[in-house]
């Protein structure tokens with residue numbers, strides 16, 4: 001494996017931070033080597049400095065994309081931590097439906113939900129399954145917009161395809177849920193078309209301006225800010241507050257905290273889960 | 281100490297004995313079966329890590345059937361087939377059905393021990409990964425509980441600080457009144 005030189009560590013760490021916001025500890029050189037050496041080899045580079053230069057010059061940004069795929073941790077599973085999805089089913093969805101149902105029965109109820117670091121899609125599909133199971137055959141009264149975004153191209157690609165191997169399926173999906181929402185596809189499983197039709201995935205770097213995404217009623221931003229510096233986390237949650245409806249809900253990872261990060265959010269507890277709302 | 285249990289299925293008593301001796305010498309635990317039928321019975325009633333089975337055996341239950349039965353029973357069982365050179369095609373077919381490997385007769389023991397060691401290492405790694413994941417899950421859920429409690433506590437303290445600040449700044453109250461209200465507010469925190 002290609003060894004990284006001390007002088008290169010700083011340059012590469014800075015570069016990774018610039019393109020993704022991800023902060024890698026420079027004292028852990030193995031982190032860089034295990035993740036980047038094969039990319040360096042593939043592009044015939046004899047040093048990480050050379051890889052860095054090649055990546056910067058690469059107009060198609062293919063190397064940059066490869067580096068992002070290699071350093072981002074895509075670890076995720078269906079119904080991760082469970083609590084947030086129980087919360088969604090028993091509190092957040094019923095409340096937001098109440099708030100958003102128009103007085104005229106001829107109008108549909110519009111609800112927007114965002115999985116802000118959706119990885120390979122399990123989080124957003126879990127949300128979609130909760131919605132389908134809750135609403136059942138009254139779906140035509142609603143207009144759900146479910147958006148998943150991630151910085152990793154390969155993650156977005158898998159999410160859009162909606163295909164999962166048996167190891168991904170075994171983690172977190174009860175048998176009944178699997179049979180209801182997936183179909184066997186070779187030795188993998190694919191989400192059914194009606195579930196797939198509820199969601200959209202697209203690439204977005206959370207470090208950059210969000211563009212015209214509009215306001216969401218519920219935002220999931222779980223297990224991604226942990227890879228950012230404190231300063232970047234503050235900026236991120238501030239932007240998320242701007243993107244959340246005033247009466248909307250934010251859910252973060254089960255071991256994350258907003259104390260000292262974003263005073264615009266107040267935590268609230270329901271059952272065994274915590275959610276955040278904007279301070280009024 | 282090798283902790284794998286190996287089931288040898290072969291109708292040839294000479295090969296059975298030979299395998300039993302060599303494997304036992306390497307400290308593997310060995311079970312023996314003289315045909316596929318007995319092999320399947322042994323599988324059903326014992327914990328087995330690796331099956332070492334002859335491909336061609338007299339009777340209805342050959343190596344392929346033993347393989348299928350073993351995989352049905354427990355996906356994690358590794359099956360190594362022993363074949364004559366002439367039936368290598370069948371052995372390759374068997375790999376598609378989930379056999380981990382095949383060995384040609386006469387058995388090359390160095391090769392066999394190498395495969396078994398690999399299986400043993402692999403099992404150790406999988407086991408380690410499972411243990412780590414489980415340990416991580418426990419740590420994570422304990423941490424989550426602590427963090428959530430702290431998060432709620434911090435938020436409630438913050439709201440006390442906010443109201444104390446507004447009392448302190450409330451110029452409609454005289455000084456003594458403000459102190460009294462602030463003290464009352466502080467006492468309500470505990």
Ligand SMILES: C[S@@+](CC[C@H](N)C(=O)[O-])C[C@H]1O[C@@H](n2cnc3c(N)ncnc32)[C@H](O)[C@@H]1O
Nearest residue numbers: 020072076117119150151152205206222223224
């Ligand atoms: C550990 S996964 C979390 C997935 C899911 N939210 C969950 O909790 O299971 C982290 C994801 O964040 C993505 N990510 C990292 N930096 C990002 C950035 N700057 N913008 C958007 N996504 C990012 C990674 O590509 C990865 O898929």
